[in-house]
Amino acid sequence: MTKQLLDVVIIGGGPAGLNAALVLGRARKNVAVIDEGRPRNAVTRETHGFLTRDGISPSEFRRMAKEEIGAYPSVSFVADTAVSIVGTDGRFQMETEQGQTFASKKVLFAVGMKDRPLDIPGLAEVYGKSAFVCPYCDGWELRDQPLVIINKGAELMHFAPLISGWTNRFTVCTNGPDELTDAEREELRQHQVPLFDSPIRHIDSSDGIVRQVVLEDGTTVPCRGIFFKPELVTGSELLRMIGCEITEWGAVVVDNLGKTNVPGVYSAGDAASRMHQAIAAASMGALAAAAINNELNTEAWGRNG
Template structure:
């Protein structure tokens, strides 16, 4: 099969990858966006905090983005999964699950993060409907409502003051040992925050709206919403496979310009940050795309004398 030649192969078609494609298309670069079409935020109904797009569904967001990018014919969308990458800076070869082969000068990973299986019975039924991970994305819709917060330890003590800006009616369920200090427990007690460390038996809901959290010791906590800390892994194993440095939290390590430790390989978006917001990912995708374009143009300038 004949290789298709590109300036940049973007692996992942979320906000970071799409905005990168837009910037590179406008920079007259030949780009392939390789995306399997299974975004993490597909479980949610709406995207929030994105100026001019607040409240849009994830699928409509992508539809509009692709429509706008279609004005730049050098950008191609490939509905497939990248399964291998070999080569070096300027001469990468990407093979997909369907056997397509792409040659590309640079690679940009915008693979995001994905959730590990949710091990709390009933949580999957409410995730994206009344159970969320980010109050900046979904706190407004649950303002002043009775909530359950599922997290523990230092993460809890960071999260509790933040969520209090949306509601002071929340109960903490740590789903096992709370991993708190005595001082932490005393602080929560002073703030009149109920704290339960019994494991969660199941979450009861109706049509995706949580009704109560039932603990193994028989405690029942009525609520209208949940915020929880998910367990995440990088959205693709390819960065690790080709030698990109990965943190213990599963994030791809990049410098200030989006470069990984592999020459010619960049990354942007949720896979490189704990700030998992669509607008933040899109912004970073645009910036890193400009850095890639600068590198390509400088290389061409010097190569041509």
């Protein structure tokens, strides 16, 4: 049980939450970071595109971040899951799965997104090893390799030109109706991109490395890697519980400083953006933390004037 009214509770300890904790710790704010320790990127071996940390494992990234934040004693880490939230700006109260209670003036949700269960047989075995969702994160390692792209419709027509920067050896499997127009199918044909709309029966792999994608109609597509569109949900239902507005694709609606529609509640990282990269999440966390700190200081200034 926490008796002290904290300045900020950060829910989520990924790049967004950790960078926010660093900024707030340096701003001398009393902060608790509540994190369940089950990040979405735990399936991956390496984090890429983060200057000075390219190729670092997600677990090592978190370890180093916590070590750095340890220099600021007003920040504490709580290995637990927040399960409820009530209150209003100036005094929120959160309870955790283990029965702890925290009270804070402001709340930052850095809860990320979670994958819905993967419904293609064999995909879970290769996810994070040879099947990925972001070419900026993992495209370099699969450059010039034969790939399968599992996607459809408008998302596919955005992704096909994108992935072509890493390899021109890719086949599209839409796992059912392709949701394309005749003009879009012709565009793929002109770029010599094979297109199959038969449902996927399963993915063959060995030690996490994909060998081929097998379709229901008997077609087999040999490949060395896969990029697929994941089905995502917000990492915590507490955002809805407190009344935050959510977009149609499941992200929290925030302004450019991370403010939600609920006074005193902020969000940063993957939960509040479609730019799901570690460096982008960390940047959003830093900006939200600065906005929160400014709000806290302004309120204290007004009370003491």
